[in-house]
């Protein structure tokens with residue numbers, strides 16, 4: 255009888271300890287390579303994911319504005335974010351080189367991720383919470399800025415372009431001009447805008463290589479986009495990229511392209 259009490263006491267203590275520990279354990283492994291911390295989601299690390307060459311990606315790139323009603327995977331979103339501003343090398347002097355070039359390595363761009371409800375699959379049937387996140391290039395992670403689906407606000411801000419509201423995610427590129435103008439003066443403004451173009455092309459090519467689609471969005475009300483993503487005061491929106499699975503995958507081959515050139519040269 256006493257032994258029975260002892261065993262049930264040990265079991266009860268064990269269960270209580272387990273519950274307490276799980277309440278206070280910050281790290282939750284959700285899917286392969288995804289770790290959800292209290293205020294941060296560590297994304298799956300970049301890896302060789304596609305077998306498409308750069309020339310194939312350039313050939314297949316096309317602005318896509320219609321999507322399948324399907325979520326993206328966190329692995330796909332992680333690769334796209336990495337292509338925007340992810341680290342590609344630890345420089346000799348200690349700074350971190352990134353996926354896109356930057357005038358004087360001043361890195362003036364900040365990347366926001368707008369996630370819809372049930373739009374990014376973490377694992378099984380677990381989805382990333384709808385909201386606006388900010389990309390942390392150093393940690394290859396995202397941090398929640400504001401909860402809730404902000405695609406409607408973003409759609410309104412971008413002149414009701416339906417592909418913004420209907421895409422599972424939108425990447426919003428914002429600029430902190432002072433980082434570059436403090437070194438280069440007025441010319442720095444040009445450099446920042448050019449840099450956003452580099453990042454945008456990376457988004458296009460990475461999306462294409464992953465079998466996804468995107469479109470560059472330049473037509474929007476700056477202040478309304480800034481509000482939609484809860485951008486900081488010194489961050490000015492430059493570009494939006496909705497990303498989703500194309501409703502109609504675009505196909506093109508080099509053979510077909512050669513026929514196009516043959517015609518053009520006639």
Ligand SMILES: Cc1cc2nc3c(=O)[nH]c(=O)nc-3n(C[C@H](O)[C@H](O)[C@H](O)COP(=O)(O)O)c2cc1C
Nearest residue numbers: 315316317318319412415417469470471472473474
């Ligand atoms: C700076 C810039 C702004 C753009 N703004 C928009 C936009 O607001 N909405 C849109 O649907 N497409 C926009 N586009 C996409 C262009 O319409 C598209 O690139 C062009 O039609 C060529 O097609 P392609 O990208 O499929 O080659 C923009 C492209 C650039 C480069």
